[in-house]
Amino acid sequence: MVKIDDAVIARFEKEGHKFEILVDPDLAMDVKHKKEVNFDDLLADEKVFKDSRKGDEQSPETIQKIFGTEDLKIISKKIILEGEVQLTTEQRKYFLEKKRAEIISIICRSAINPQTKTPHPPQRIENAMEQAKIRVDANKSSEEQVKIIVDAIKRIIPISVEKIDFAIKIPSNYSGKCASILHKFDIKKEQWLNDGSLAAEFELPIGLKQDLLNELNSVTHGEVIVKIIEK
Numbered sequence: 350m351v352k353i354d355d356a357v358i359a360r361f362e363k364e365g366h367k368f369e370i371l372v373d374p375d376l377a378m379d380v381k382h383k384k385e386v387n388f389d390d391l392l393a394d395e396k397v398f399k400d401s402r403k404g405d406e407q408s409p410e411t412i413q414k415i416f417g418t419e420d421l422k423i424i425s426k427k428i429i430l431e432g433e434v435q436l437t438t439e440q441r442k443y444f445l446e447k448k449r450a451e452i453i454s455i456i457c458r459s460a461i462n463p464q465t466k467t468p469h470p471p472q473r474i475e476n477a478m479e480q481a482k483i484r485v486d487a488n489k490s491s492e493e494q495v496k497i498i499v500d501a502i503k504r505i506i507p508i509s510v511e512k513i514d515f516a517i518k519i520p521s522n523y524s525g526k527c528a529s530i531l532h533k534f535d536i537k538k539e540q541w542l543n544d545g546s547l548a549a550e551f552e553l554p555i556g557l558k559q560d561l562l563n564e565l566n567s568v569t570h571g572e573v574i575v576k577i578i579e580k
Contacts, residue, residue: 368397456495459495
């Protein structure tokens with residue numbers, strides 16, 4: 350659990366009611382970008398406030414009316430996803446730089462120079478983004494912004510995203526654990542088979558394919574089955 354002094358306020362307003370929780374800023378931004386986090390580490394205090402600075406708690410009746418539940422995990426996620434995480438100027442700068450580095454990393458893994466068929470180095474991508482006057486949005490996921498940024502820097506450097514179609518099959522004893530990993534990527538088709546195994550098809554940039562397989566292999570100990578789909 351994050352310490353009170355290190356926490357920030359996540360605030361949500363609806364129907365004239367205010368709801369505030371005290372959260373770890375790093376984990377709150379992960380939730381904002383729909384990543385799985387350890388809920389026990391997210392909150393500094395297991396209370397929902399109407400004014401956290403005064404210590405005024407929101408009434409259970411109002412919480413039930415607005416959220417339709419008393420489940421603190423569900424309530425906290427809604428507050429973070431639909432409300433505002435109140436970061437300091439320094440924290441905003443940190444998350445913006447972190448997001449920018451993450452985007453550059455994804456572009457380097459998923460895009461190539463079509464003239465040489467090789468990846469661009471990170472510094473070249475960063476320089477092209479600066480020339481194109483790209484503004485990274487800290488509140489949007491990196492994946493959402495990559496395509497827009499690649500399209501914008503095409504005016505500066507030759508660049509294209511090479512994609513690959515492939516199918517995977519996850520054995521039944523790992524399928525439940527792997528389902529959340531799959532949904533971090535764009536799935537074309539998903540099917541639970543009679544034996545409890547999970548099959549899915551993807552069209553992903555080559556680099557993101559490897560990211561997906563790395564995560565799946567770490568959970569399945571290399572037992573995931575991969576098949577390239579010929580176009």
